[in-house]
Amino acid sequence: MNPFFPVILCVEDMAAHAHLFKHALKEVGTDVSFMHVTDGQAALDYLAQTNEFKEPELAPCPTLVLLDLNIPKIDGMEVLKKIRASASHSHIPVVIMSTSNYHKDIEAAYENNANCYLVKPQDFDDLVDMVKGIVNFWLVCSCSK
Numbered sequence: 001m002n003p004f005f006p007v008i009l010c011v012e013d014m015a016a017h018a019h020l021f022k023h024a025l026k027e028v029g030t031d032v033s034f035m036h037v038t039d040g041q042a043a044l045d046y047l048a049q050t051n052e053f054k055e056p057e058l059a060p061c062p063t064l065v066l067l068d069l070n071i072p073k074i075d076g077m078e079v080l081k082k083i084r085a086s087a088s089h090s091h092i093p094v095v096i097m098s099t100s101n102y103h104k105d106i107e108a109a110y111e112n113n114a115n116c117y118l119v120k121p122q123d124f125d126d127l128v129d130m131v132k133g134i135v136n137f138w139l140v141c142s143c144s145k
Contacts, residue, residue, distance in 0.1 A: 006139050007033045009062035011043040011079065012097075013071045020124065021066065021097075024131040030139070033060065040074025043067070044082055047089050062092055064138050067114075069098045069105060077108060084113045093138050 008025075012018040018036045025032060037043050045051040046059045053059035065083065069076035076096065083089050093115040098105065101119045109117045118134075121127050 005031045005033045006063035007035060007060045008064050008066060009043065009046060010034065010036045010066045011038075011040065011071060011076065012036065012066070012068045013038045014068075017068070017120065020127060021131065024124070024128045025135070027128045028132045028135055030131075030135045032063075032135075032139070035059070035062065039072040040076065040079045042073075043071075043079050044074065047083065047086070061089075064134075065092055065094045066097050066134075067094055069096060069100060069109070077112060080109065080112045080114055095134060095138065 010018050010021060012021070015038070018038075022034050022036070025034060035046065037046055042052075043065075046053045047062075049056060049059045067076045067079060071079075074082075076098070080094055080096070083092065083094055094113075095116045095118060096109045096114045097118050097120055099120050100106075106117050115138075116134075118130060121130055
C-alpha cells in the first residue's frame, strides 16, 4: 500500500464484484490503495481501527467508500448512517453501488446523505466506464480531502 495514493474502501460481500471493480481500476490506470471488506461490521471496524484493523497501517482513512447495500452483519444503509453520524468520518464521500434500482433504495440512500447512488452494470466495459467516472469525479475533480 502506497501512503501517497488515494484509499478506496470497497464494502462488498461478493468477492467477484470486488475483484471486477479492482480490475476495472487497473484498466482505468488509476493508482489507488484498494481496501476490501466483506460485511458491514468489518467496514465499521475498519473505519474505527478496531478488532482486526487495530494497526493504523492496516486501515488508512479512506478517500472514498464504495458501499454495497446488501451486505451481511450490518446492512449498507446502516453503515451509511453510522458513517454520516461519525464526526471523524462524515466528510468521506460514500458512493452506493448496488444491483438494486428500486426507487425506495435510491431515495433512502440520498435521505441518509449518500453522495451518489449507482446501479452496478452487468457488462465489464460498462463497469470500466463507471469506474472511470467515479475516479474522475471523486478522486480527480473533487476536493474530498
